[in-house]
Amino acid sequence: MTDPKNAAETTMKLTIGAYLLARLSDMGIRHLFGVPGDYNLQFLEQVKDADGIDFVGTCNELNAAYAADGYARLNGASAVLTTYGVGELSAICGVAGACAEHVPVVCITGAPPLHAMEHNYCLHHTLADGNYDNMMTCYRQFTAAQTRLTPINAAAEIDRVLAACQREKKPVYIQLPSDVSYEVIRVPRNAPGLAFVSDPSSLEAALRHLLRMWSGARRPAILLDFDAERFGMVSPIKALVEKAQVPYANLTTAKCILDETHELWLGPYVGKGSQPLVRDRIEGSDCLIATAPRFIESNSGLFTQSLPEAATVMLHGDRVVIEGRTYTGIRADQLLQRFVEEIEPVTKAAGKVREPADWKAASGAPLTQARLWKQMAQFLKSDDVVVVENGTSNIGLSQEVLPAGIDYVASTIWAAIGYALPALLGTALAQPDRRQILVIGDGSFQLTAQELSTIQRLGLKPRIFLLNNAGYTIERFILGMKDAYNDVANWNYTKLPSVFADEDAYFSAKVTTEGELDAAIRQAEALDKLSLIEMQLDPFDAPEKLRTFGRATADFDYGPNGPQHHAAEMAGSPSGGKRAASIRRAFAPAV
């Protein structure tokens, strides 16, 4: 039986909104992205009154979701606030992206008052049919847990849903009815932590198994994908690399996850598209420590990966599989920490650290895709946050070896164009003291361009590099090279910041040559301002990698009867059997 006196001592009264905010704060969330609406204004009042969490109004909800995604990647978690129906559905593409990319975003939607939902009232922001299940049905597809808060369930449900977010590193969905926020409930005085903790005996058993396997290993190796970062494994893996001198590779979806200039970095693993050394060390390993690689067509050489299944230690966020045996209820990062403590150190072999290639601008030379990415790579420094838009920017930059310590933010599985600019708002707010760099194409920029306004309003000072090549270059190289459907309007991009702020608040330049780009970068770096450098490129130029990738994608997508054959024949490309064989090669990386 519960002792009411005891309950009074161990619990306290709080409004539901205040408790939700307290728990977001426990997760380390200091900013809440979103757009006001009548069903969430009452919660915004509570945000205003709360310590340690600020509302960041974005221009629209999709941008809020992308900003929250970027923020969570650096901060560990984030939150977005929308209003029912119109707001949350505008955000859902970004939330689905966070789900695909394993990013923990708490989605809070201000819902109609409970009394209205219970009586199936027909209200604005709904289909006016009394149905209040449809929005949650949509969010259920892309979130790890969902709830509709009521006064009697709120204390338990808030904790359940936020714990799922922490544990699974996926978005979660909370409907906060507008008449519920200010209801007072009893909550624990010292609420337990939300983080999932390993079962000690399961952890111990896994550790013993892993050490046993390790002791016989002659060719250990590590294969990293982005779950290593999401689930806190990067630091113990770094320690493992140093202590045991284990070589490592990464999927292209986990660019820069560990130092690319390190002598033990093998390069990217891309199935049969990998360099021979990488394939040999990964596929031929007798103890492959892999952080849940997620193979899709573009990071697997079209599904040609071949891991040594029986010799793989597969590290998931919530379980570990060693030589085919699954250990559940343990956190891989905690296992790795213990493992690194227990193993014997190996003396460091004399090895040469990889240096980024030396590169000199040819001052009068027009910018070309073949050389631009080397110039960009040279500009980047350790500790930079580099947000790259899917498309040419990511394909171009992903071929370069970048300095250690860079956070490389890209949405490579979800691959939504328009992601990067709002994501930059998030990364810049999460870690404002680091240099924040955005590389983005013109087509992508146009999708979410208004969020530059919020970046400027908040006084953030990222360096923005915009490729103007008059269209969706990645699409051109798949199909429709010169077709109008791949064109975008040619904006006067460098004028846009002046719509949002005074002209002396930022630096902008249009460049067409390597020398101009060099000079513009030097000018921008001498200032303490936001900069926007528009790089004008030939619309029909592309990184070499994109040329082959485009052909392969067309064959995969459109099949043997697709229109790409007609286009390819005209361009004198190989066809038929030759083309089929070229698909695999095309997904191979250059490095």
Added chain:
Amino acid sequence: MTDPKNAAETTMKLTIGAYLLARLSDMGIRHLFGVPGDYNLQFLEQVKDADGIDFVGTCNELNAAYAADGYARLNGASAVLTTYGVGELSAICGVAGACAEHVPVVCITGAPPLHAMEHNYCLHHTLADGNYDNMMTCYRQFTAAQTRLTPINAAAEIDRVLAACQREKKPVYIQLPSDVSYEVIRVPRNAPGLAFVSDPSSLEAALRHLLRMWSGARRPAILLDFDAERFGMVSPIKALVEKAQVPYANLTTAKCILDETHELWLGPYVGKGSQPLVRDRIEGSDCLIATAPRFIESNSGLFTQSLPEAATVMLHGDRVVIEGRTYTGIRADQLLQRFVEEIEPVTKAAGKVREPADWKAASGAPLTQARLWKQMAQFLKSDDVVVVENGTSNIGLSQEVLPAGIDYVASTIWAAIGYALPALLGTALAQPDRRQILVIGDGSFQLTAQELSTIQRLGLKPRIFLLNNAGYTIERFILGMKDAYNDVANWNYTKLPSVFADEDAYFSAKVTTEGELDAAIRQAEALDKLSLIEMQLDPFDAPEKLRTFGRATADFDYGPNGPQHHAAEMAGSPSGGKRAASIRRAFAPAV
């Protein structure tokens, strides 16, 4: 048994993409809004090759959906093309809005190749989990029919889904896998029409019943909501009004659906919030012809409508209910046409046509919400298309009597801010020869501002009136009057068009007084250009209607414990019982 020879004569070979395009063309669709992506490029090739349908690339997919909504309202139907996952989820808020507002939009999404979906490949633009049901699950919530096309189902499924779109006036959803478009199928040489046709005997029975009821009616009246427009009933109802001299009212969700200056127009019906005459004629009618009114809180005086149920002829798009008896399988427009033919004409009573109020600008007077809407109303002319953003613009303008023949486009049930600017792109493309006017607030404008670029790129010349009052005014009057969360960045709005086009291609002005607005309008109308007039208003000014609406909405949304009481007490507003009573009054219209 099918005779193969006969089949060859009555059918022909066509690619699936070409057949889909032919059927869109049969629906009168001449433009396809959307954004290219690798899964739909092959279909864009087919669009390029098709006659009579043009692709209109928008800056993002949400804007495409809103543009398609606006286009369909004037054109009768529209289509939007997205790519899988990232594209369609970005558009879904606009599609849900079209569903709420009964707008027939064909949503085509280029999906991954069938071979990949059948084998549950993990691909980009998905959650990389092999699940290919989640996107359709989302769209199922907001569409009347859904399909995934395959070579064997395409001919039947395309017709089934497009017929549902026509019949139900709601969006439909078509997944076109990227390897399916170019597959050749057999389709009918003369495909049957997609429109739903009434069952003759059911129509006849309904007509007899209606005529019987009519013959005894002493107080007939008509109540219009927007389904009248969607289902083609406006023209026969207009004929009915003239032939039988029947008075009519409309819901506020159907502003301008029939001439507001007509002597038989009663005014808006808003439940207990209506003018006494309107309530008397509608609620006391002994033969109320009603076009499926959809009562929500804001158009019903908070659900205080009271129709004479037993004496109501309820006209739905697909059925009619007369004195409680339902006639299914008939189209209300066809019933009305027959009905008007059969009834006796009534001699027109001498009556006075309502005139829009005469109004003169006070040249030095600052713009105020109390006077602005009269000035705007005076500017409007018969045959204008007037797109108004939800919020202050709609609330302000909806209080004015406008000239006959205006198409008034607003999203009053779904009420998504950001709708109006892209919707204007759609209405302007649908009927480019009419004067197109947009009235929009600053907060709303920022959500989808980039679509101005497409409007300019296509050389469209709408008149845009932008209210700059530094934030979400409608939200301020609900809660948080002076709180930062209701602020938006103060853009230099009149500079934005210069980012998208040369400065001599448009006219822009900032105005703060009635005289300046008058002068700017005169200047703009003398030119054959797009115009953008920014009207600067006090952030804390609002149409009188919004003040009461805001208070009532806060009470409805946040309930007895909500924060609005605190705010209201501080402002000396009535509270408790008085406030509760004021809710109903607040939803009443001024006219």
